[in-house]
Amino acid sequence: MPQVEFKTLVTSVRGGTHLASFPTDTVPALAARPDRAELIYVAKQRSLDKPLILMASEIEELWNYVKGSDRELEIWNSIAQKYLPGALTLVLPANDRVPAAMNPSDPTTIGVRVPNHTIARQILAQTGALATTSANRSGQPALLSMSAIAAEFLEVLVLDAQSEEMASGTPSTVAKWTSEGWKILRQGAIDLQA
Numbered sequence: 001m002p003q004v005e006f007k008t009l010v011t012s013v014r015g016g017t018h019l020a021s022f023p024t025d026t027v028p029a030l031a032a033r034p035d036r037a038e039l040i041y042v043a044k045q046r047s048l049d050k051p052l053i054l055m056a057s058e059i060e061e062l063w064n065y066v067k068g069s070d071r072e073l074e075i076w077n078s079i080a081q082k083y084l085p086g087a088l089t090l091v092l093p094a095n096d097r098v099p100a101a102m103n104p105s106d107p108t109t110i111g112v113r114v115p116n117h118t119i120a121r122q123i124l125a126q127t128g129a130l131a132t133t134s135a136n137r138s139g140q141p142a143l144l145s146m147s148a149i150a151a152e153f154l155e156v157l158v159l160d161a162q163s164e165e166m167a168s169g170t171p172s173t174v175a176k177w178t179s180e181g182w183k184i185l186r187q188g189a190i191d192l193q194a
Contacts, residue, residue: 003150003160006119010126012157019043021135021149022123022159024115026087026172026189027142028149029055030135030156037101037131043153046138051103053111053172055132057124059084062112065129067095068177076177079192085116087168087189091176102131113172119161134171144169 004012012018016033019040023029032039037052056062059080068076076092094103094110102110113132115121124130134142135149135156143149144167150158173188182192 003146003158005160006123009157009159010123013123013127013130019153019156020123020130020159021146021153021156022120023117023146023161023167024055024120025085025117025167026115026170027144027167028135028146029115029120029130029132030149030153031055031127031130031132033127034099034102034129034131037099040131040133041101043155044133044136044138046133048104050133050138051106051109051111052131052133053089053113054098054102054129055113055115055120055124056129057114057121059112059114061129062114065095065098065110065112066092068093072177079175079182080114083190083192085114085121087116087170087172088192089113089172089174091174091185093177099131109176111174117167119159123159142169142171 013020016036089111091111098110100107136142170189173190174186175182
């Protein structure tokens, strides 16, 4: 699909009818409402054993999708306050608000992230939390420009953005909470010091 303006992208994503792509601080996102996450798997030709990330404009919104003890929430919030917004994805125990399609192989966990990118956060503030992943076909490198994404994904609404904020091109660090503490699943842009 062609590149579209901010308002059109937000309205279409909120309506659940389209996938969208917009810039973030790491690599551009491919996004859908969480209850329409299957659209991402189809468009990317992605294996169902690869989970999606729940992205929001503020960490407080993401706490509504996870479950843990008061002590765990305190630990998670401490890390979030230190590194988010930013290039860190926290994999935490999911509650029943998270659609199973977000992580078909392990619906008990969900990766959550707040990007450090003004446009992304403005979109997310209006759409609510979205299911996201990098904008590329499965197994291919992440596409870094909105025009390349528009050319590759004809079914996706791509934000017409000439953002001053540049993506790093480096994916987020992914840290999973375990009974022993944090386990790094992917080392990315942030060196987590828990």
